[in-house]
Amino acid sequence: MKTIAVSCGDINGIGLEILLKAHPLIASKVNLIYCVHFELLEQASELLQIPLPSDLTPSQCYAPSSPPPPILAGQITQESGRYSFESFILGCKLCENHQAQMLCTLPIHKQAWNLAGIPYLGHTQALSDRYKTEAIMMLGCEKMFVALFSDHIPLSKVSSLIQSKRIYDFLMRLYHLFPQEKYCILGVNPHCGDGGIIGEEDQEIQKAISQANQALQKCIFYGPYPSDCAFIPSKRKEFRVWVAMYHDVGLAPLKALYFDESINVSLGLPILRSSVDHGVAFDIAYQGKAQIESYLNAISFLK
Template sequence: MGDAAGVGPEIIMKALGDPAVYDICRPWVIGDAKILERAAGMVRANLQVHSVAAVSEARFQHGAVDCLDLDLLPADLPVGKVSARAGDAAYRYLAKAVELAKAGEIDAICTAPLNKEALHKGGHLYPGHTEILADLTATKDVSMMLSAPRLKVIHVTTHVGLLDAVKMINPERVYKVIRMAHDTLQKAGCPEPKIAVCGINPHAGENGLFGYGEEEEKIVPAVKRAQREGINAVGPLPADTLFFRATRGDFDIVVAMYHDQGHGPVKVLGLEAGVNITVGLPIIRTSVDHGTAFDIAGKGIADELSLKEAIRQAVELAPKRGT
């Protein structure tokens, strides 16, 4: 359910108000039933909330939102404000989802946004969802992939400062992210993914004119290694033109070196269209590509389209059960 003080509960109720969601999957919510009931009123959704104690009790019927009610928050939790209780609850909802996914009781996790300040105040010192999921699944190598209708981007580094990001970039990490991009797209039905790798400096260093040789030291060895293994990867390429080329279809995915290099182009295409996918985990996890939006929380106006797209992509990536 994400941070209950943000727009997560509202977009959940809006998304699950669409019967088309139930046509493609069996959705249910891990969170607080009373918060979802309040959100239904905020968005004027004609939906009931059906509290359950286990997956086996869920009905998966449109009109009654199944909720594994962890009962962590008061019904009058203030909206639009940073709350340590909400931050702790957001972590515990996710931890429960991971537990169920590892046990095979659910096929995929789709997360509503959390607030990093609230998360920290609640005692969980993580930069975000990606790092929590890596820790809870004991996964060493993960990456954040953003997927929009005309652009997919995977990140070498994410929630660190720019100076730290440059220090963290190394040939092994760049290679692993190229490999994760290749393997993920192959599993999604793209047999020979075309992968473009960003440079770090303007014009990808322009043969040493900009920077201190970071491209040659940190990126070129990784691209060459991937190519030797038969991966269709090219780079490092100048980021200022690369994303345009990717949107017109020259490449299937772009490897970005740091957070804003990759996030900016995707979000220019529209927050409602972007989906965040954690690559490298033993479980499937997708998410909206926006934050808790405290400024509009409680007003019932938050857009649910990113969540619906995240659900759709979770369904596509999830292992299929027999009918």
């Protein structure tokens, strides 16, 4: 069986609830190393009134270097931010040392990381810096995956990145990392610019698509398609993977359709990492309401 390291995420959110609920469903299928103090799982079990699984033992827990902070349900704290980052880095090290083959991350809170002095906007940026290569952020499920040409940057900076060489390089990397028969490439302006009347960025996208197809000697990349009609039912029958030029234009339809199912995957790194595609859900933390389907899919993608 594969060994998967699981970082605990922000302990004030729903991460530990998901971990405890899902453990009985996956423990017989993969070897799990939880990057968390066992006593935190015991506390979460008590708070949630969820029995601690009998086969979940201290030997499966590798503790971060910091002492466990108190669980403060739904609160943004420096301590929980620091602890979630150390749990994540421990998971990376376990993969690097070949104690685990893959890493699954539970949700962190970006503001808590900021309070703790962590200089990253999230897991993907931290992974790209650690491994000195730009990870491709891809989210989705079996029915639909969306790869992001740009992810956690201000919208005001997107246009300057829309250059044919950059997009060509991205498309070729994506094809080799996640090969498909065809990809739907989204435009960036309304109506894909209407031939330059509403912006010229889409012409750069078209040039990159043509160059990539020429390099592959077959038509793999299609578009650019206007984003407002790229996810209509007929397109969802035709395509399985979309490429969005920026974050929300691709993820809004994905989450509207498959919020509970979708996962987050980092492509192009020395380690394989997947994650749930949702946040810490502080509003329902320790109320027993957390759904586990995204986490189960993230584990399934890895194994």
